[in-house]
Amino acid sequence: MKIKAPVTKNDRIDVTITDLTYQGMGVAKVDDFPLFIENALPGEKITILVTKVAKSYGFARALSWQSESADRVTDVDKTYRQTGIAPLQHLAYPAQLKFKQHQIAELFKKNHQEVEVAPTLGMDNPTQYRNKAQVPVRMIKGQLETGFYRQHSHDLIPLTDFYIQDPAIDEAIIKVRDLLRQFEIPAYNEISDKGVIRNIMVRRGYYSHEMMIVLISRTQKLPSQAQLVDQIQKALPEVKSIVLNVNAKKTNVIMGNVTRTLYGKPTIEDTLMGLTFAISARSFYQVNPQQTEKLYQMAIDKAGLTGEETVIDAYCGIGTISLALAKHAKQVLGVDVVAEAIEDAKVNAQKNHLANVTFAVAKAETQMAQWQEDGVKPDVVVVDPPRKGLAESLIDSTAEMGPKKVVYVSCNPATLVRDVARFEELGYAIDGPIQPVDQFPQTPHVESVTVLVKK
């Protein structure tokens, strides 16, 4: 598709930034044609020099501009900008929160719908919040390095301070890196498809401080494996689980299907909402525990349970929302497609002495249709899908079952807008303001809770 661009290379033009991309690039429009501008913030009026026009894809890039904005953070670390770990670092935190609120309202507006969006619930300290790190490992000049990829590439930039991660996790990465160097275990090489260690994943319980180290390897066994595991335990007393994940494929997918516990338990534990959760290497667990408690409390409050309800928790992961809801409902049915997550969810129900929860391993869209066929009549349905949002068939079977309320926890406002439109076609309407919760400070990711009620 060739698009006629209203700008050409080397044009110097005045624009207003209206949006940000997920990489934190400012977006301005000239006759509906998008221009992507490094480091620019929404609301800024600037003069730009167009550096690239890609007519077939319908965008242009621009650099070379100057502007002053009260919301600009000037002491931005260039390394973080290069990696894209914190693409909104150049925007002051209160402005980040406003941007996220505005982003949801704007996406609905583009779909011809005015919605009320409450101010984004933010953090007191919007750095060092992540309870999980997943870092690539590469050889650079003959030495094993850990860090993060340069944006839009697989070039590793060595890093020791990851800015948005729990600092105890940063320290653990350095210690594991040093031990891998000491035992001369080579990093994986994507081009030759040789070498051993591809990635290191570290998870640390926010309350429990239990730590899990996952070594993701091309090979079934690591060189000097027993000594390495022994030394990791000694160097990191918080470690309760060391896991080997084997990924022998030439792929961008981080984890493979084989997971073996090399030391301790296959899971670590943490608490959330006063409940205890076992978390295994491949299970989803929210990365910002402080904000997750706010998010889940909001979902529970909005569900408005009295203790008599049947609730479905679709995309339930290890059962975090399901168990928090189970304390206030008659029964909860949860579904997730990852078998390990559902195993964790069942253990978690027992750990917390909650017998009114049942979990199924399936695609949520398939299980929803099954529950509908089985005559399940939920009073409330909670959905917390991945970024791609809900399958249309799931929305259809939900509406057929006719719950009074749907509580939609979304990590992508674009798919939220699409899915809400489908619910509205089927007789549901948004009730009250949409509530954004900042799960990912310093990044443009937007999490929110929306309530839909049956008209």
Ligand SMILES: C[S@@+](CC[C@H](N)C(=O)[O-])C[C@H]1O[C@@H](n2cnc3c(N)ncnc32)[C@H](O)[C@@H]1O
């Ligand atoms: C955003 S997470 C939410 C998990 C959980 N509610 C929580 O907060 O910890 C999305 C979950 O959807 C699961 N998932 C992805 N696609 C799915 C599908 N088609 N059917 C069921 N679960 C799916 C993932 O395994 C993941 O656990």
